[in-house]
Amino acid sequence: GLPITVRSLSEAIGMKTGELAKRLLKETNQLYGNNSPVDFDTAALIAVEKNIELVVKRQKTAEEILIEEFEQMATNVDPEKLRPRPPIVTIMGHVDHGKTTLLDRIRQSNVAAGEVGGITQVIRAWSVMHKVKDPETGEKVIESPITFLDTPGHEAFTKMRARGANVTDIAVIVVAATDGVMPQTEEAVAHARAADVRIVVAINKVDAPNANVDRTRRQLYNLSLLPDNMGGDVQFVETSALTGQGIDDLLDAIVIESEINLAGELLADPARPAFGTCLEGYMTADEGVMATVLVQQGTLKKGDILLCGANYGRVRSMQNDQGVNIEEAGPSTPVLVTGLGGVPNADDPFYVVEELTTAAKIAEARETKDREKTLNRFAPVNVENFAATK
Numbered sequence: 392g393l394p395i396t397v398r399s400l401s402e403a404i405g406m407k408t409g410e411l412a413k414r415l416l417k418e419t420n421q422l423y424g425n426n427s428p429v430d431f432d433t434a435a436l437i438a439v440e441k442n443i444e445l446v447v448k449r450q451k452t453a454e455e456i457l458i459e460e461f462e463q464m465a466t467n468v469d470p471e472k473l474r475p476r477p478p479i480v481t482i483m484g485h486v487d488h489g490k491t492t493l494l495d496r497i498r499q500s501n502v503a504a505g506e507v508g509g510i511t512q513v514i515r516a517w518s519v520m521h522k523v524k525d526p527e528t529g530e531k532v533i534e535s536p537i538t539f540l541d542t543p544g545h546e547a548f549t550k551m552r553a554r555g556a557n558v559t560d561i562a563v564i565v566v567a568a569t570d571g572v573m574p575q576t577e578e579a580v581a582h583a584r585a586a587d588v589r590i591v592v593a594i595n596k597v598d599a600p601n602a603n604v605d606r607t608r609r610q611l612y613n614l615s616l617l618p619d620n621m622g623g624d625v626q627f628v629e630t631s632a633l634t635g636q637g638i639d640d641l642l643d644a645i646v647i648e649s650e651i652n653l654a655g656e657l658l659a660d661p662a663r664p665a666f667g668t669c670l671e672g673y674m675t676a677d678e679g680v681m682a683t684v685l686v687q688q689g690t691l692k693k694g695d696i697l698l699c700g701a702n703y704g705r706v707r708s709m710q711n712d713q714g715v716n717i718e719e720a721g722p723s724t725p726v727l728v729t730g731l732g733g734v735p736n737a738d739d740p741f742y743v744v745e746e747l748t749t750a751a752k753i754a755e756a757r758e759t760k761d762r763e764k765t766l767n768r769f770a771p772v773n774v775e776n777f778a779a780t781k
Protein backbone atom coordinates (compact mmCIF):
# COMPACT_ATOMS: atom_id res chain seq x y z
CA GLY A 392 0.00 0.00 0.00
CA LEU A 393 0.89 3.65 -0.13
CA PRO A 394 2.05 5.74 2.80
CA ILE A 395 0.03 8.72 3.95
CA THR A 396 1.16 11.61 1.77
CA VAL A 397 0.64 15.33 1.92
CA ARG A 398 -1.85 14.93 -0.91
CA SER A 399 -3.88 12.11 0.63
CA LEU A 400 -3.90 13.76 4.04
CA SER A 401 -4.94 17.03 2.48
CA GLU A 402 -7.95 15.28 0.93
CA ALA A 403 -8.77 13.40 4.08
CA ILE A 404 -8.89 16.45 6.33
CA GLY A 405 -9.88 19.13 3.84
CA MET A 406 -6.80 21.33 4.18
CA LYS A 407 -5.03 22.82 1.14
CA THR A 408 -1.73 21.08 0.34
CA GLY A 409 0.22 24.33 0.60
CA GLU A 410 -1.24 25.13 4.00
CA LEU A 411 -0.65 21.56 5.12
CA ALA A 412 2.98 21.62 3.97
CA LYS A 413 3.52 24.80 5.98
CA ARG A 414 1.90 23.28 9.04
CA LEU A 415 4.06 20.15 8.64
CA LEU A 416 7.20 22.24 8.33
CA LYS A 417 6.36 23.89 11.63
CA GLU A 418 5.65 20.58 13.31
CA THR A 419 8.64 18.60 12.05
CA ASN A 420 11.16 21.12 10.69
CA GLN A 421 11.15 19.32 7.34
CA LEU A 422 10.12 20.40 3.88
CA TYR A 423 7.24 18.58 2.21
CA GLY A 424 6.12 18.16 -1.39
CA ASN A 425 2.70 16.88 -2.38
CA ASN A 426 3.92 13.30 -2.52
CA SER A 427 6.08 13.37 0.62
CA PRO A 428 5.15 10.74 3.19
CA VAL A 429 3.70 11.93 6.51
CA ASP A 430 4.08 9.77 9.57
CA PHE A 431 0.86 8.74 11.20
CA ASP A 432 1.27 10.53 14.54
CA THR A 433 1.97 13.85 12.86
CA ALA A 434 -0.95 13.34 10.50
CA ALA A 435 -3.23 12.53 13.44
CA LEU A 436 -2.02 15.59 15.35
CA ILE A 437 -2.86 17.95 12.51
CA ALA A 438 -6.16 16.22 11.81
CA VAL A 439 -7.20 16.87 15.42
CA GLU A 440 -6.93 20.59 14.74
CA LYS A 441 -9.61 20.09 12.09
CA ASN A 442 -11.67 18.13 14.55
CA ILE A 443 -10.97 14.93 12.65
CA GLU A 444 -9.72 11.75 14.20
CA LEU A 445 -7.49 9.63 12.01
CA VAL A 446 -7.68 5.93 12.52
CA VAL A 447 -5.68 3.22 10.84
CA LYS A 448 -7.70 0.26 9.75
CA ARG A 449 -5.47 -2.74 10.10
CA GLN A 450 -5.11 -5.86 12.19
CA LYS A 451 -3.92 -5.28 15.71
CA THR A 452 -0.74 -6.99 16.79
CA ALA A 453 -0.68 -9.43 19.71
CA GLU A 454 1.08 -6.80 21.81
CA GLU A 455 -1.53 -4.18 21.04
CA ILE A 456 -4.30 -6.54 22.04
CA LEU A 457 -2.50 -7.44 25.27
CA ILE A 458 -1.97 -3.76 26.13
CA GLU A 459 -5.56 -2.87 25.30
CA GLU A 460 -6.98 -5.63 27.45
CA PHE A 461 -4.71 -4.68 30.31
CA GLU A 462 -5.63 -1.00 30.06
CA GLN A 463 -9.31 -1.77 29.96
CA MET A 464 -9.01 -3.82 33.13
CA ALA A 465 -6.67 -1.36 34.86
CA THR A 466 -8.88 1.67 34.24
CA ASN A 467 -12.18 0.12 35.23
CA VAL A 468 -13.65 2.59 37.73
CA ASP A 469 -16.63 1.91 39.99
CA PRO A 470 -19.11 4.80 39.52
CA GLU A 471 -20.42 4.24 43.05
CA LYS A 472 -17.08 5.20 44.52
CA LEU A 473 -16.54 8.48 42.73
CA ARG A 474 -15.82 11.58 44.78
CA PRO A 475 -15.15 15.20 43.74
CA ARG A 476 -11.63 15.96 42.56
CA PRO A 477 -9.83 19.23 41.76
CA PRO A 478 -10.03 20.51 38.18
CA ILE A 479 -6.91 20.17 36.03
CA VAL A 480 -6.20 23.38 34.20
CA THR A 481 -3.85 23.94 31.29
CA ILE A 482 -2.66 27.40 30.40
CA MET A 483 -2.36 27.77 26.65
CA GLY A 484 -1.63 30.56 24.26
CA HIS A 485 0.80 32.21 21.90
CA VAL A 486 4.51 32.39 22.73
CA ASP A 487 5.36 35.14 25.22
CA HIS A 488 1.78 36.05 25.99
CA GLY A 489 2.53 35.47 29.66
CA LYS A 490 1.55 31.89 30.51
CA THR A 491 4.47 31.23 32.85
CA THR A 492 4.35 34.67 34.47
CA LEU A 493 0.64 34.20 35.08
CA LEU A 494 1.25 30.83 36.72
CA ASP A 495 4.03 32.39 38.78
CA ARG A 496 1.62 34.98 40.04
CA ILE A 497 -0.79 32.28 40.91
CA ARG A 498 1.86 30.44 42.87
CA GLN A 499 3.50 33.60 44.17
CA SER A 500 6.88 32.29 43.18
CA ASN A 501 9.20 33.13 40.38
CA VAL A 502 9.96 30.44 37.87
CA ALA A 503 10.10 32.56 34.70
CA ALA A 504 13.11 34.49 35.97
CA GLY A 505 14.98 31.23 36.55
CA GLU A 506 14.12 29.62 33.25
CA VAL A 507 16.73 29.34 30.54
CA GLY A 508 16.02 32.18 28.13
CA GLY A 509 12.67 32.71 29.83
CA ILE A 510 11.20 29.93 27.71
CA THR A 511 9.33 27.06 29.27
CA GLN A 512 11.40 23.92 28.80
CA VAL A 513 9.36 21.15 30.34
CA ILE A 514 5.87 20.57 31.55
CA ARG A 515 5.42 21.66 35.10
CA ALA A 516 2.46 21.12 37.33
CA TRP A 517 1.22 22.61 40.55
CA SER A 518 -1.64 22.40 42.95
CA VAL A 519 -2.90 25.64 44.40
CA MET A 520 -5.50 26.24 47.07
CA HIS A 521 -7.83 29.06 46.09
CA LYS A 522 -10.14 30.63 48.64
CA VAL A 523 -13.50 31.44 47.12
CA LYS A 524 -15.47 34.53 48.14
CA ASP A 525 -18.84 34.15 49.78
CA PRO A 526 -21.12 36.19 47.46
CA GLU A 527 -23.12 37.48 50.46
CA THR A 528 -20.37 38.67 52.78
CA GLY A 529 -17.58 39.12 50.21
CA GLU A 530 -15.28 37.24 52.57
CA LYS A 531 -13.07 34.38 51.48
CA VAL A 532 -14.49 31.17 52.79
CA ILE A 533 -14.29 27.85 51.00
CA GLU A 534 -10.92 26.50 49.98
CA SER A 535 -11.00 25.12 46.48
CA PRO A 536 -7.97 23.22 45.14
CA ILE A 537 -6.95 23.67 41.49
CA THR A 538 -4.23 21.77 39.62
CA PHE A 539 -2.32 23.70 36.96
CA LEU A 540 -0.20 22.41 34.12
CA ASP A 541 2.29 24.70 32.41
CA THR A 542 2.95 23.37 28.93
CA PRO A 543 5.62 24.55 26.51
CA GLY A 544 3.39 26.33 24.05
CA HIS A 545 0.55 24.00 23.24
CA GLU A 546 2.65 21.10 22.10
CA ALA A 547 2.43 18.76 25.05
CA PHE A 548 -1.28 19.26 25.21
CA THR A 549 -1.82 18.44 21.55
CA LYS A 550 0.41 15.38 21.65
CA MET A 551 -1.49 14.06 24.62
CA ARG A 552 -4.66 14.77 22.78
CA ALA A 553 -3.54 13.00 19.64
CA ARG A 554 -2.97 9.95 21.81
CA GLY A 555 -6.35 10.25 23.38
CA ALA A 556 -5.16 10.97 26.90
CA ASN A 557 -7.13 13.96 27.92
CA VAL A 558 -5.57 15.22 31.12
CA THR A 559 -7.13 18.67 31.04
CA ASP A 560 -10.55 19.79 32.21
CA ILE A 561 -10.22 23.51 31.60
CA ALA A 562 -8.01 25.42 29.18
CA VAL A 563 -7.14 28.98 30.08
CA ILE A 564 -6.42 30.69 26.78
CA VAL A 565 -4.00 33.51 27.46
CA VAL A 566 -4.03 36.35 24.95
CA ALA A 567 -1.78 39.36 25.41
CA ALA A 568 -3.78 42.53 24.82
CA THR A 569 -0.62 44.00 23.30
CA ASP A 570 -0.50 41.51 20.40
CA GLY A 571 -4.09 40.35 20.33
CA VAL A 572 -5.07 37.00 18.82
CA MET A 573 -2.09 35.29 17.16
CA PRO A 574 -1.79 32.03 15.16
CA GLN A 575 -1.01 29.95 18.24
CA THR A 576 -3.96 31.49 20.04
CA GLU A 577 -6.20 30.15 17.30
CA GLU A 578 -4.48 26.78 17.41
CA ALA A 579 -4.90 26.62 21.17
CA VAL A 580 -8.62 27.35 20.82
CA ALA A 581 -8.95 24.69 18.12
CA HIS A 582 -7.17 22.12 20.28
CA ALA A 583 -9.21 22.93 23.36
CA ARG A 584 -12.37 22.53 21.31
CA ALA A 585 -11.21 19.28 19.72
CA ALA A 586 -10.41 17.98 23.19
CA ASP A 587 -13.81 19.11 24.39
CA VAL A 588 -12.44 21.01 27.37
CA ARG A 589 -13.99 24.13 28.83
CA ILE A 590 -12.34 27.42 27.87
CA VAL A 591 -11.71 30.43 30.09
CA VAL A 592 -10.12 33.47 28.43
CA ALA A 593 -7.48 35.55 30.17
CA ILE A 594 -6.75 38.81 28.36
CA ASN A 595 -3.30 39.46 29.76
CA LYS A 596 -0.83 42.36 29.81
CA VAL A 597 -3.66 44.85 30.34
CA ASP A 598 -1.15 47.01 32.22
CA ALA A 599 1.00 47.57 29.13
CA PRO A 600 0.79 51.04 27.53
CA ASN A 601 0.10 49.50 24.11
CA ALA A 602 -2.58 47.10 25.38
CA ASN A 603 -5.75 47.14 23.31
CA VAL A 604 -8.35 45.16 25.24
CA ASP A 605 -11.28 46.05 22.99
CA ARG A 606 -9.55 44.95 19.82
CA THR A 607 -8.45 41.72 21.54
CA ARG A 608 -12.00 41.03 22.69
CA ARG A 609 -13.36 41.56 19.20
CA GLN A 610 -10.78 39.18 17.76
CA LEU A 611 -11.81 36.56 20.30
CA TYR A 612 -15.50 37.04 19.53
CA ASN A 613 -14.57 36.37 15.91
CA LEU A 614 -13.34 32.95 17.03
CA SER A 615 -16.85 32.38 18.43
CA LEU A 616 -15.66 32.79 21.99
CA LEU A 617 -18.59 34.73 23.37
CA PRO A 618 -19.36 35.99 26.88
CA ASP A 619 -22.83 35.49 28.35
CA ASN A 620 -24.00 39.01 27.50
CA MET A 621 -23.47 38.08 23.85
CA GLY A 622 -25.24 34.77 24.04
CA GLY A 623 -22.18 32.66 24.82
CA ASP A 624 -20.92 31.05 28.01
CA VAL A 625 -17.22 31.86 27.96
CA GLN A 626 -15.79 33.75 30.91
CA PHE A 627 -13.43 36.61 30.06
CA VAL A 628 -11.00 37.87 32.68
CA GLU A 629 -8.64 40.80 32.23
CA THR A 630 -5.30 40.14 33.89
CA SER A 631 -1.86 41.52 34.38
CA ALA A 632 0.56 38.83 35.37
CA LEU A 633 3.00 41.65 36.07
CA THR A 634 0.93 43.65 38.58
CA GLY A 635 -1.33 40.84 39.80
CA GLN A 636 -4.49 42.57 38.59
CA GLY A 637 -7.31 40.12 37.87
CA ILE A 638 -5.47 37.00 39.08
CA ASP A 639 -7.99 36.39 41.84
CA ASP A 640 -10.83 36.86 39.34
CA LEU A 641 -9.22 34.30 37.05
CA LEU A 642 -9.10 31.75 39.87
CA ASP A 643 -12.71 32.56 40.75
CA ALA A 644 -13.65 32.01 37.10
CA ILE A 645 -11.96 28.59 37.13
CA VAL A 646 -13.84 27.58 40.26
CA ILE A 647 -17.13 28.80 38.77
CA GLU A 648 -16.40 26.89 35.56
CA SER A 649 -15.75 23.74 37.60
CA GLU A 650 -18.83 24.07 39.72
CA ILE A 651 -21.29 25.16 37.08
CA ASN A 652 -20.19 23.72 33.76
CA LEU A 653 -18.25 20.71 34.96
CA ALA A 654 -20.48 19.69 37.84
CA GLY A 655 -20.68 15.91 37.92
CA GLU A 656 -17.61 15.46 35.72
CA LEU A 657 -14.77 16.24 38.08
CA LEU A 658 -14.91 12.91 39.86
CA ALA A 659 -12.45 10.22 40.83
CA ASP A 660 -12.28 7.17 43.06
CA PRO A 661 -9.53 7.93 45.56
CA ALA A 662 -9.62 4.42 47.03
CA ARG A 663 -8.58 2.40 43.97
CA PRO A 664 -5.03 1.74 42.71
CA ALA A 665 -3.76 4.82 40.90
CA PHE A 666 -3.56 5.50 37.21
CA GLY A 667 -2.81 8.64 35.27
CA THR A 668 -0.40 10.25 32.86
CA CYS A 669 3.32 10.93 32.86
CA LEU A 670 4.03 14.64 32.34
CA GLU A 671 7.80 14.36 32.03
CA GLY A 672 10.62 11.96 32.64
CA TYR A 673 14.37 12.50 32.95
CA MET A 674 17.56 11.07 34.37
CA THR A 675 19.54 12.59 37.22
CA ALA A 676 22.98 11.69 38.53
CA ASP A 677 21.85 11.43 42.16
CA GLU A 678 18.39 9.95 42.05
CA GLY A 679 18.43 8.09 38.74
CA VAL A 680 15.15 8.13 36.85
CA MET A 681 12.72 10.85 37.88
CA ALA A 682 9.22 11.24 36.52
CA THR A 683 6.50 13.80 37.09
CA VAL A 684 3.20 12.01 36.95
CA LEU A 685 -0.32 13.28 37.29
CA VAL A 686 -2.59 11.01 39.31
CA GLN A 687 -6.01 10.99 37.62
CA GLN A 688 -7.74 8.19 39.48
CA GLY A 689 -6.97 6.42 42.73
CA THR A 690 -4.17 7.07 45.17
CA LEU A 691 -0.51 6.53 44.37
CA LYS A 692 1.51 5.26 47.32
CA LYS A 693 5.16 4.89 48.14
CA GLY A 694 6.12 1.26 47.49
CA ASP A 695 3.47 0.76 44.78
CA ILE A 696 4.50 -1.13 41.65
CA LEU A 697 4.33 1.50 38.94
CA LEU A 698 4.09 0.71 35.26
CA CYS A 699 4.73 3.82 33.20
CA GLY A 700 4.81 3.43 29.43
CA ALA A 701 7.44 0.78 28.77
CA ASN A 702 9.10 1.21 32.19
CA TYR A 703 8.31 -0.04 35.63
CA GLY A 704 9.56 -0.24 39.19
CA ARG A 705 8.52 0.27 42.80
CA VAL A 706 7.89 3.89 43.81
CA ARG A 707 10.94 4.62 45.97
CA SER A 708 10.11 8.21 46.86
CA MET A 709 7.44 10.74 46.07
CA GLN A 710 7.57 14.53 46.23
CA ASN A 711 4.76 17.00 45.86
CA ASP A 712 4.97 20.25 43.86
CA GLN A 713 6.66 21.94 46.83
CA GLY A 714 9.46 19.37 46.85
CA VAL A 715 8.14 17.86 50.08
CA ASN A 716 8.39 14.09 50.51
CA ILE A 717 4.97 12.49 50.70
CA GLU A 718 3.69 8.96 51.24
CA GLU A 719 0.65 9.08 48.99
CA ALA A 720 -1.01 11.23 46.34
CA GLY A 721 -4.70 11.31 45.45
CA PRO A 722 -6.62 12.31 42.31
CA SER A 723 -5.53 15.42 40.35
CA THR A 724 -2.21 15.53 42.19
CA PRO A 725 1.05 15.98 40.29
CA VAL A 726 3.99 14.20 41.95
CA LEU A 727 7.64 13.59 41.25
CA VAL A 728 8.46 9.91 41.66
CA THR A 729 11.67 7.88 41.71
CA GLY A 730 12.06 4.15 41.31
CA LEU A 731 11.29 3.50 37.64
CA GLY A 732 13.79 1.31 35.78
CA GLY A 733 13.96 3.60 32.74
CA VAL A 734 12.98 7.09 31.64
CA PRO A 735 9.34 7.29 30.56
CA ASN A 736 8.04 9.69 27.92
CA ALA A 737 5.73 12.61 28.46
CA ASP A 738 2.16 11.40 27.74
CA ASP A 739 2.91 7.80 28.74
CA PRO A 740 0.01 6.40 30.72
CA PHE A 741 0.85 4.95 34.12
CA TYR A 742 -0.86 2.26 36.18
CA VAL A 743 -0.29 0.78 39.60
CA VAL A 744 -0.29 -3.01 39.31
CA GLU A 745 -0.39 -5.83 41.84
CA GLU A 746 2.39 -7.97 40.49
CA LEU A 747 5.86 -7.19 39.15
CA THR A 748 5.34 -9.91 36.54
CA THR A 749 2.31 -8.05 35.13
CA ALA A 750 4.33 -4.84 34.95
CA ALA A 751 7.18 -6.63 33.20
CA LYS A 752 4.86 -8.30 30.68
CA ILE A 753 3.03 -5.11 29.69
CA ALA A 754 6.23 -3.05 29.64
CA GLU A 755 7.74 -5.55 27.24
CA ALA A 756 4.67 -5.49 25.02
CA ARG A 757 4.89 -1.71 24.90
CA GLU A 758 8.55 -1.82 24.05
CA THR A 759 7.85 -4.16 21.15
CA LYS A 760 5.00 -1.96 20.00
CA ASP A 761 7.12 1.21 20.21
CA ARG A 762 9.98 -0.46 18.37
CA GLU A 763 7.69 -1.57 15.58
CA LYS A 764 6.21 1.89 15.40
CA THR A 765 9.67 3.43 15.01
CA LEU A 766 10.57 0.93 12.30
CA ASN A 767 7.26 1.61 10.60
CA ARG A 768 7.36 5.37 10.91
CA PHE A 769 6.64 5.74 7.25
CA ALA A 770 5.24 2.28 6.85
CA PRO A 771 2.72 1.76 4.12
CA VAL A 772 -0.68 2.76 5.30
CA ASN A 773 -2.93 2.34 2.35
CA VAL A 774 -4.95 5.43 1.67
CA GLU A 775 -8.10 3.32 1.70
CA ASN A 776 -6.91 2.00 5.02
CA PHE A 777 -6.91 5.24 6.86
CA ALA A 778 -10.21 6.80 7.53
CA ALA A 779 -11.13 10.20 8.75
CA THR A 780 -13.99 10.38 11.21
CA LYS A 781 -15.53 13.61 12.42
Ligand code: GTP
Pocket residue numbers: 484485486487488489490491492493503509510511543544595596597598599630631632633634
Ligand atom coordinates in the same frame (compact mmCIF):
# COMPACT_ATOMS: atom_id res chain seq x y z
P1 GTP B 1 6.48 30.76 26.42
O1 GTP B 1 6.52 29.80 27.54
O2 GTP B 1 7.82 31.02 25.84
O3 GTP B 1 5.46 30.45 25.37
O4 GTP B 1 6.04 32.22 27.01
P2 GTP B 1 4.95 32.53 28.11
O5 GTP B 1 3.62 32.64 27.48
O6 GTP B 1 5.11 31.62 29.26
O7 GTP B 1 5.35 34.03 28.51
P3 GTP B 1 6.18 34.51 29.78
O8 GTP B 1 5.41 34.32 31.01
O9 GTP B 1 7.55 33.94 29.72
O10 GTP B 1 6.19 36.09 29.49
C1 GTP B 1 6.79 36.65 28.33
C2 GTP B 1 7.17 38.11 28.59
O11 GTP B 1 6.00 38.89 28.82
C3 GTP B 1 8.03 38.29 29.84
O12 GTP B 1 8.99 39.28 29.59
C4 GTP B 1 7.04 38.76 30.89
O13 GTP B 1 7.65 39.56 31.88
C5 GTP B 1 6.06 39.56 30.07
N1 GTP B 1 4.73 39.59 30.67
C6 GTP B 1 4.00 38.52 31.08
N2 GTP B 1 2.83 38.92 31.58
C7 GTP B 1 2.78 40.26 31.49
C8 GTP B 1 1.82 41.27 31.85
O14 GTP B 1 0.73 41.00 32.37
N3 GTP B 1 2.14 42.56 31.56
C9 GTP B 1 3.32 42.91 30.97
N4 GTP B 1 3.52 44.21 30.75
N5 GTP B 1 4.26 42.00 30.65
C10 GTP B 1 4.01 40.69 30.89
Ligand code: MG
Pocket residue numbers: 490491492509510511
Ligand atom coordinates in the same frame (compact mmCIF):
# COMPACT_ATOMS: atom_id res chain seq x y z
MG1 MG C 1 6.23 29.85 29.50
